Amino acid sequence: MSIRKTVVAGSFYPNEKDEILRYINHFNSFEDTDETFEDIKAIIVPHAGYIYSGYTANLAYKKASLKSYKRVVVIGPSHNVYxxxxxxxLYDEYETPLGNLSIDKEFSQYLIDKYDFLDFNIECEFEHSTEVQVPFIKHYFGDVEIVEIIYGEIDYKEISKIIDEVLNSSVNLVVISTDLSHFYTLEEANNLDGFFLSAVQNKNLDLFNSCEACGKVGVKALINWAIQNRYESKLLHYCTSADVSKDKNRVVGYTSALIGR
Incomplete structure (x- = not known):
């Protein structure tokens, strides 16, 4: 049996089950926002260490978990491999400290066979943008099947085709992973991230040209899909690394959002 092993457990998030649950219970101890949809099709979540962006990500997972899904498709940018x-x-399972998840190899292979811009690159097994999502998925969705897609140089319209394929079925949830601006002052980060937040909230593709985000292509693809299929977006939370580190000179931004009706 082939397993996609964890590579950032113990750094981006704890490598012990009890520690992860302690984080999630802590996140859920805060008063929640009422913003949600009855039918959530996709979520946008950050992928930094849980200490920085876990609360922001958890909000989206908690709301999405009110509906049951058969398959969760996680889409994130490649940070280490061109x-x-x-x-x-195309592994059999995805390792997490909370217990392994089954990878839907049949559906994954179907996507590769159908779209010529998809393949399986084993070097992508070191990617954290998707891996940090998996403990949340395991916690909130139990033994759901997972599909992991990591993209490099690609047009957002290509990813939109994948999202359209996946969301043709009501049993699927799409997770788009991104952080926002990197290593600006807090004031500069808030300004740049404001364009991103507005692009998501108002479903304005042009505004993505004015912001920075490592997963911008994936988010733009999702918003493009939402526009074409008449789905709405709701921002849940925005924060920066300065909220934790208190360093306002080199800031990273994080947000989470829902796509649904």
């Missing part, structure tokens, strides 16, 4: 197109994981 690739054209995108890689779809």
């Amino acid at each position: 690739l054209k197109g995108a890689s779809v994981a």
